Amino acid sequence: MIRTTQSRRRGESLPLVLRSLNHENRPALRIIPVGGVEEVGRNMTILEYGNDIIVVDMGLQFPEEDMPGIDYIIPNIEYLIPKKKNIRGIIITHAHYDHIGAIPHLMPMLGDSIPIYATDLACAIIARRQEDYKHYGSRLQLNEIKNDTKLTLGAFKIEFFGVSHNIPGSVGVIAETPGGIVVHTGDFKIDLKSDIAGRTEVEKIKALGKRNVLALLSDSTNARESGHQNSEHEIKLQLEDIIRDTKGRLIIGTFASLLGRLNQIIQLAEKYKRKVAIDGHSMKLNIEIAKKLGYMQFNEKTVIPIQEVENYRPEQVMILATGAQGEERASLMRMANREHRVLRIQPGDTVVFSSSVIPGNERTVQRLTDKLYREGAEVINKYMLDIHAGGHAKREDLKQMVEWIRPKFLAPIEGNHSFLKMHGKAAMEAGMKPEQILIADNGQVISCQGSVCTLTDERIPSSYVFVDGLGVGDIGEVVLRDREALASDGMFVIIAVIDSQTGKLRGSPDIISRGFVYLRENQELLKDVRKKIKDIIESSTTPNETLNPQYVRDNLRDRVGQYLFTKTQRRPMVLPVVVEV
Numbered sequence: 001m002i003r004t005t006q007s008r009r010r011g012e013s014l015p016l017v018l019r020s021l022n023h024e025n026r027p028a029l030r031i032i033p034v035g036g037v038e039e040v041g042r043n044m045t046i047l048e049y050g051n052d053i054i055v056v057d058m059g060l061q062f063p064e065e066d067m068p069g070i071d072y073i074i075p076n077i078e079y080l081i082p083k084k085k086n087i088r089g090i091i092i093t094h095a096h097y098d099h100i101g102a103i104p105h106l107m108p109m110l111g112d113s114i115p116i117y118a119t120d121l122a123c124a125i126i127a128r129r130q131e132d133y134k135h136y137g138s139r140l141q142l143n144e145i146k147n148d149t150k151l152t153l154g155a156f157k158i159e160f161f162g163v164s165h166n167i168p169g170s171v172g173v174i175a176e177t178p179g180g181i182v183v184h185t186g187d188f189k190i191d192l193k194s195d196i197a198g199r200t201e202v203e204k205i206k207a208l209g210k211r212n213v214l215a216l217l218s219d220s221t222n223a224r225e226s227g228h229q230n231s232e233h234e235i236k237l238q239l240e241d242i243i244r245d246t247k248g249r250l251i252i253g254t255f256a257s258l259l260g261r262l263n264q265i266i267q268l269a270e271k272y273k274r275k276v277a278i279d280g281h282s283m284k285l286n287i288e289i290a291k292k293l294g295y296m297q298f299n300e301k302t303v304i305p306i307q308e309v310e311n312y313r314p315e316q317v318m319i320l321a322t323g324a325q326g327e328e329r330a331s332l333m334r335m336a337n338r339e340h341r342v343l344r345i346q347p348g349d350t351v352v353f354s355s356s357v358i359p360g361n362e363r364t365v366q367r368l369t370d371k372l373y374r375e376g377a378e379v380i381n382k383y384m385l386d387i388h389a390g391g392h393a394k395r396e397d398l399k400q401m402v403e404w405i406r407p408k409f410l411a412p413i414e415g416n417h418s419f420l421k422m423h424g425k426a427a428m429e430a431g432m433k434p435e436q437i438l439i440a441d442n443g444q445v446i447s448c449q450g451s452v453c454t455l456t457d458e459r460i461p462s463s464y465v466f467v468d469g470l471g472v473g474d475i476g477e478v479v480l481r482d483r484e485a486l487a488s489d490g491m492f493v494i495i496a497v498i499d500s501q502t503g504k505l506r507g508s509p510d511i512i513s514r515g516f517v518y519l520r521e522n523q524e525l526l527k528d529v530r531k532k533i534k535d536i537i538e539s540s541t542t543p544n545e546t547l548n549p550q551y552v553r554d555n556l557r558d559r560v561g562q563y564l565f566t567k568t569q570r571r572p573m574v575l576p577v578v579v580e581v
Contacts, residue, residue: 029179031215031446031453034462035061035075036414038442040221041098043414044075045184049177052154053083055090056173056184060101060467071467074102076443077109079460084110088153092118093186094170095125096257104133105467107140115141117151117158119169121259124289147171147201162201163188166232166258166391168295170198172205179448180214183405187219187414189390190397194232197260197391202404209406215438215446215453216407220415222392223423229394236264239354242380243268248348249314250274251377253324253332254355256283261354262320263296269318270302277306279331279343280322306342314348324355326364336371347376398423399430409453411438411446490515492564492572494533494556500547500580505537516564516572525567532563549578 027050035042041061047054061073080087087110092100095118103126107114118126123142130140145151151158159174165187173184190200222229243250243265252265262283269276278284290296309317323330332351334340345351351372353365369379393401402410410432412423417439424437438446438455443462446453493512498505508530517525533556540548540555556576565571 026178026449029177029182029214029448031182031217031411031448032079032460033217033411033413033440033442033444034077034079034460035059035442036098037412037420037440038417040415040419042073042075042102043099044102045217045413046080047156047175047177047182048086049155049179051086052088052156053080053086054088054153054156054158054175055080057093057099057186058090058102058106059096059098061098072101073464073466074105076461076463076465077106081109084114086154087114088156089151089158090114090116091158091173092116092122092126093173093184094119094165094167095122096167096187099187100126100129103140104130112139112141115143117143117145117149119146119171120144120293121167121169121290121295124293125286128285128289145171147204161204162199164191164195164198164200164232164391165189166197166255166260168198168259168290174208180408180451181208181211182215182217183208183213183407184217184413185219185401187221187391188401189222189229189393190400191229191231191233193234194236196232196236196264197258205401206404209404213405213407214448214451215409215411216402216405217411217413218398218401218423219392220398220412220419220423222390222394223398223412223415223419223426225394226396227394228396229390229392232260232264235261235354236268239265239352240268240271242350242352243272243274243318246350247315248350249317249319249346250350250352251319251321251332251335251345252352252354253321254353255324256280256286256322258355259286259290259295262287263290263298265318265320265354266296266298266302270298274316274318275304275308275312276302277304277309277317277319279306279319283320283322309343314346319343323368324353324365326366326368328364333368333371336368336375338375345372345375345377349375349377351377351379353379353381395422395426398426402427402430402432407436408451409436409438409448411440411453417441490517490570490572492516492560492574494560494574494576495579496533496537496552496556496576497579497581498537498547498549498552503538503547505534506581509533513572516570517568528567529560529563532560536560547580549580552576552578 030048032046032048034044034046036044039061041059043057043059045056063072100122123144126140127142145160147160147162149160155177157176160171161174163170163172163186170186172186172188175182192200254261266276278287287296309319321331323332327333335343335345338344372379410427412420420439424439427437428434438453440446440455443459445456445458447456491514495510496505497507511526511529536555536559537552540552553576557574561571561574
């Protein structure tokens with residue numbers, strides 16, 4: 001006879017010992033961040049229970065400075081490919097590229113039968129982007145969801161809650177499983193003053209505090225910053241002052257995805273009798289989609305073609321432009337460089353940067369700012385006025401989310417490792433204990449069983465997959481190192497013709513230098529290098545042995561490279577070409 005350790009309450013049907021055994025026989029609930037917990041971007045998380053898998057987000061990451069020629073980076077799905085029949089659905093929290101950008105590249109590998117669930121705006125932007133990748137041959141199964149949608153995907157019962165971000169149609173995800181409830185916030189901020197970029201469903205979030213949530217996966221992008229995030233309402237007041245008081249032409253640079261902000265700006269332009277010209281392909285497309293779905297409301301006559309700007313006096317015109325991050329080929333930089341097909345920066349223009357600076361872009365933004373001032377423009381940025389509200393929760397908002405949901409465990413996501421650590425400290429200020437904070441690396445498995453979640457030593461593949469042009473995953477670390485070497489020190493090509501019978505150099509070797517030294521101005525170095533090449537070849541070959549071209553090439557590469565370094569303190573990529581005659 002098995003005795004219970006306490007009396008049964010609230011409809012308990014099994015003794016505690018049996019219930020404990022029952023928990024042990026259940027499969028573990030596995031939470032696996034594939035990307036987005038060691039960087040900003042490449043967001044993707046796997047939830048796995050038994051033979052059922054759901055994936056939350058499928059984003060890209062923009063390249064870093066040491067990744068020349070790379071368009072962007074996407075998650076590694078090596079773990080998912082053999083299990084693709086177990087994937088019950090892919091859930092998208094919102095339409096930013098760091099959450100949807102990998103879909104055209106990854107879905108062909110997983111198959112076109114897997115359903116994708118997203119809000120109407122996210123579905124529309126995903127579908128429009130997919131048109132640029134028709135050659136990949138994957139037809140997406142897009143399914144529109146709303147905040148009150150409920151789904152059953154295998155063992156997962158899915159619900160949603162609306163969040164404020166900086167693009168409409170953003171949601172958090174509630175995944176109820178036999179192993180416990182997991183809440184994924186997506187990107188969020190708590191904005192109780194404005195619904196311009198999504199409404200924070202506070203009551204629905206607070207109700208989660210009574211549902212015994214096992215694990216909270218929460219946005220850490222702004223965990224470094226103290227206080228509360230600015231409300232879009234406050235930004236609207238600042239922008240209104242600028243639009244009302246600016247006497248000349250007004251150019252506002254921002255992200256193409258900040259559709260709530262763009263809606264505010266166009267409505268303010270209408271109020272103060274300014275026509276709006278939109279410059280930037282992605283911005284035009286996003287505004288068109290958002291207007292069609294009702295997320296943006298303005299008089300169509302307010303927007304004019306860019307070619308008609310010169311038909312109006314400067315105080316009658318506003319230009320919305322991409323390129324606030326200083327991108328070389330974007331609209332603002334082309335205007336500042338006098339390379340734009342229609343527009344030029346003019347004295348008296350006011351340029352407003354209504355977006356945050358992405359970490360790593362500080363120098364390019366400063367360069368753009370300097371160019372704008374040189375052309376006679378005035379520049380207004382966040383250092384002068386609060387003309388941007390970020391879309392991510394600051395520390396006090398993160399603490400508020402923890403206090404509302406009261407999870408047993410917190411797994412910070414979406415940010416560099418230091419951001420996750422700061423998020424964890426904020427959660428401890430909100431009452432959580434250190435052992436309740438699970439800070440994972442990309443690919444590290446969090447295992448939950450019996451209401452306890454732990455970081456395991458198990459890791460799935462999570463290395464970078466590079467997209468270079470149309471190539472996916474065919475650029476590796478070696479190629480990147482070569483590109484970096486070429487970019488920093490150039491290349492030095494040696495073409496040597498060797499007599500296969502004697503092993504002697506025929507004639508003078510040809511030398512080509514690109515990005516290293518200008519040969520016409522370095523004749524003495526060139527003369528010394530040619531003599532060095534001759535000595536290396538003659539010491540590498542003998543008349544009585546068969547010529548070994550690979551041995552000669554290796555010798556030339558190593559010894560010429562070392563010689564050039566001693567002479568110039570630079571190490572170009574040495575490429576020897578040995579021709580036998």
